[in-house]
Amino acid sequence: MLIRYEKFLEKLDKRLEKYFEEQCEHIKCKSGCSACCEVGEYPFSRLELEYLMSGFVELPFGVKHDIKEEIKRLKREKPKLYKCPFLVDNKCVVYEYRGIVCRTHGLAWYDEAEERIRLPYCVNSVSYTHLTLPTKLE
Numbered sequence: 370m371l372i373r374y375e376k377f378l379e380k381l382d383k384r385l386e387k388y389f390e391e392q393c394e395h396i397k398c399k400s401g402c403s404a405c406c407e408v409g410e411y412p413f414s415r416l417e418l419e420y421l422m423s424g425f426v427e428l429p430f431g432v433k434h435d436i437k438e439e440i441k442r443l444k445r446e447k448p449k450l451y452k453c454p455f456l457v458d459n460k461c462v463v464y465e466y467r468g469i470v471c472r473t474h475g476l477a478w479y480d481e482a483e484e485r486i487r488l489p490y491c492v493n494s495v496s497y498t499h500l501t502l503p504t505k506l507e
Contacts, residue, residue: 371423374416381472388476398475405474406453406461417468421455424466432462 389396398405413421425433439454455463461471477486 370416371420374420378420378472381469385472385476392475392477396475401459403456403459403461405471406456408450408452410450411453411468412470413468421463421466421468424463425455428462432457436462 425436428436435457436454443451443454453461455461455467461467479486
């Protein structure tokens, strides 16, 4: 199953690359930025978690230990928003194995309530611009 998922991610990443290129003038995320990972929710499917864990097992012992301790703390405290436990020194230590929500940070999204496309300045900021586009997206 993970092999099929990995092939799906290869296709998804190619498509996302095109979206990021098309939206490059609006994307505020830059290399080294980890704002989305500092405070958020990380809704991963079971398959995404299994894939992420296949990258986790390859990490050095000390990094794995620190991540496990942070996950234990999060389970105890159950905060709604939190720093991703895989963010170490402002870098994703499982970047190649990250979930789809992580792969799409920075892209425009459709706001159903306002029936418009939103272009984020930063998803952790209230600043963003509106772009009115046709509702039929291809």
